[in-house]
Amino acid sequence: MLTVGLLGAGRIGAVHAAAIAAHPRSRLAAVSDAVAASAETLAARHGAAVRATEDIVADPAIDAVLIATPTDTHADLIEAATAAGKAVLCEKPVDLSLERARACLRAADATGRPVMMGFNRRFDASFRALRAALDAGEIGTPEMLAVTSFDPAPPPLDYVRHSGGLFRDMAIHDFDMARFLLGGMPESVWATGSALVDPAIAEAAGDVDTAVATLRYADGRLAVVRNSRRAAYGYDQRVEVLGSAGLLEVGNMRETTLRRSTEAGVTGAKPTYFFLERYMPAYRAEWDAFVGVALDGAPVPVGLEDGVAALAVAEAATRSLATGLPVRLADV
Structure with a gap:
């Protein structure tokens, strides 16, 4: 069972939360958002806890994070989560700055942890x-x-x-x-x-x-x-x-x-x-593919390098x- 922390409880975060909660091999454990009411509503819907982003990233009991926060936070969160040993699924784009996105790719690659980009249309x-x-x-x-x-x-x-x-x-x-x-x-x-x-x-x-x-x-x-x-x-x-x-x-x-x-x-x-x-249906298929990456070591179908490209x-x-x-x- 994949234990997941969701970072971001807005519209797209809610879409991902439903996919995580519905999958037989994943469990939504925690939700964070800058807007406390959004995190509380989404967490209550799926039986998850509301926690601070940094606590979710640091918690060794959480295997993976899904990043659905504002774009200017993506690169920092990818780097922090992979450094903490987590698998990551991140919404597009990696960053608004191509230079920053390339630096993020180098940092994440150095950890050896899988990062998948949320290009759902591929699914x-x-x-x-x-x-x-x-x-x-x-x-x-x-x-x-x-x-x-x-x-x-x-x-x-x-x-x-x-x-x-x-x-x-x-x-x-x-x-x-x-x-x-x-x-x-x-x-x-x-x-x-x-x-x-x-x-x-x-x-x-x-x-x-x-x-x-x-x-x-x-x-x-x-x-x-x-x-x-x-x-x-x-x-x-x-x-x-x-x-x-x-x-x-x-x-x-x-x-x-x-x-x-x-x-x-x-x-x-x-x-x-x-x-x-x-x-x-594509979002559900995307999440199923990510579960295979995180639990089974399947190849990443659309990686951080695809996001940079x-x-x-x-x-x-x-x-x-x-x-x-x-x-x-x-x-x-």
Whole structure:
């Protein structure tokens, strides 16, 4: 049985707490959060204790920690937890600073303890099936990837101010998906964006809410990532891969599978509204994989180095947005 401490009791912390508590091989022992009421509510829901973060990290009876705290705490907590001998699952990104993230990778590697990054989309059944089809050569050589990732509505402005920007906060999932499906790192990134959803995102936070990033690989392959903070019809998550012998597609999960076909036309349900509905099975599969890592010594399926790599692409995209020019990953 894996004894777990949860650091962070916000929205994503609650998602992880449910996965930990439901798994037959893990037990949620303790919860910490800067907001005491949040920790108390979540701990009571799952029969866990409320404890200080430093006490959870130092407790030898706790085997693993899940880090779901604000981004600027991730690197410090990864380092402290691995130094204390714990296995770690950390939400993305590693840090807002690429230099700090790389230092964290070196420090964690030196302890020999496993660190898994929370890129939950890698555990989605449809995306895994797409990856398996690519590996099987079903469409020949992959040549172009298109990722669409539109949120139904923008987050609060205060969140945007502290997020590190759309590329580090939102598109980082899609940059990791490009690595998951195409393998390796792009040679260069060109990005552009605008604040079309809410002008305050540009005026008060200096960010964009609508963006396109083009990743070019050394062998000429291309990946196009489209992001928007607003899709009035729901959470839009689609992936296409064009290859030398065909096309693979993953479409949206919908509220229902009912489709109406009449002389007036063909209609169906909207996509599920947000990531909680769309990716709950992926979060459970992610946690199951982590339990295998921590208890059985299974290989880490998405490690801290993957988090650093995705952050490097996000950094390149952020620099490209600022300059209007392509940015080589070798220069990041």
